Amino acid sequence: MITPRYGPTRQAARVTRLMGLIAASVVVGIGTTGLETAEAQTAGCATSAGAAGQTVVRCRSVTIEVARGANAGLVDDNGDGEPDAVEVSAGAVYVVYQRPGGGRFQVQTPHAVASVRGTTWxxxxxxxxxxxxxxxxxxxxxxxxxxxxxxxxxxxxxxxxPGSAPLVVNRWGAARVAALLARFGR
Incomplete structure (x- = not known):
């Protein structure tokens, strides 16, 4: 359960779906005052509020930041208490993957699957x-x-x-990168 630590009593985030052993699988926003933080314990993960209003989920091998207003859920396919994927249906997530020796982690959206071959995206x-x-x-x-x-x-x-056109890789401009990363206080 996620509850605000400071400020008026109100729902700071909501759990909409449970998958595997992850207990706080979907979090949406953290409030609007900037003074609130949220905490939740999951099997191997802790959830708190970030400086830019995002929800920060810290697990052993991955840190996932869910932007304010986004809808994302953690997936534990193998039942080890560590997320194997994050499903995002709306909004932005920022992922730092740190599993020694590689491993498998994905961000799954309605349009794409982004699989880890590196560390930060x-x-x-x-x-x-x-x-x-x-x-x-x-x-x-x-x-x-x-x-x-x-x-x-x-x-x-x-x-x-949606569609079948080939995917086109582009070097993103500074303004687009800055706008996305600002949602995570970067």
């Missing part, structure tokens, strides 16, 4: 597309329905919209 989901940006390392991106994927490296991004 962000995904922004809107009704019409999913945008993936890599800050550090490498991330593979493919359409949900299959087809040829792409591998992004630091500074590159791809916009994945």
């Amino acid at each position: 962000a995904v922004d989901v809107t009704p019409g597309q999913s945008a993936v940006f890599v800050r550090e390392g490498r991330v593979g991106v493919a359409r949900v329905q299959g087809g040829r994927g792409v591998v992004l490296t630091a500074g590159e991004g791809v916009d994945v919209a």
Whole structure:
């Protein structure tokens, strides 16, 4: 359960779905005053509020920041208490993956699947597309329905919209990168 530590009593976030052993699987926003923090314990993960109003989920091998107003859920496919994926249906997430020796972690959206091949990336989901940006390392991106994927490296991004057109990798401009990362206080 996620509850505000400071400020008036009101719902700071809501759990809408449970998957595997993750107990706080979906969090939406943290409040509007900037003085509130939220805490939740999951199997192997702790949830708190970030400086930019995002929800920060810290697990052993991955840190996931969910932007204010986003809708995201953690998935524990193998039942080990550590998330294997984050499903994002709206809004943005920022991911730092730190599993020694590699491993598997994905960001799943209605339009794309971004699989870890590196360490730090962000995904922004809107009704019409999913945008993936890599800050550090490498991330593979493919359409949900299959087809040829792409591998992004630091500074590159791809916009994945419904359809079958080839995915086009672009170097993102400073303004677009800054706007996305500002949602996470970076």
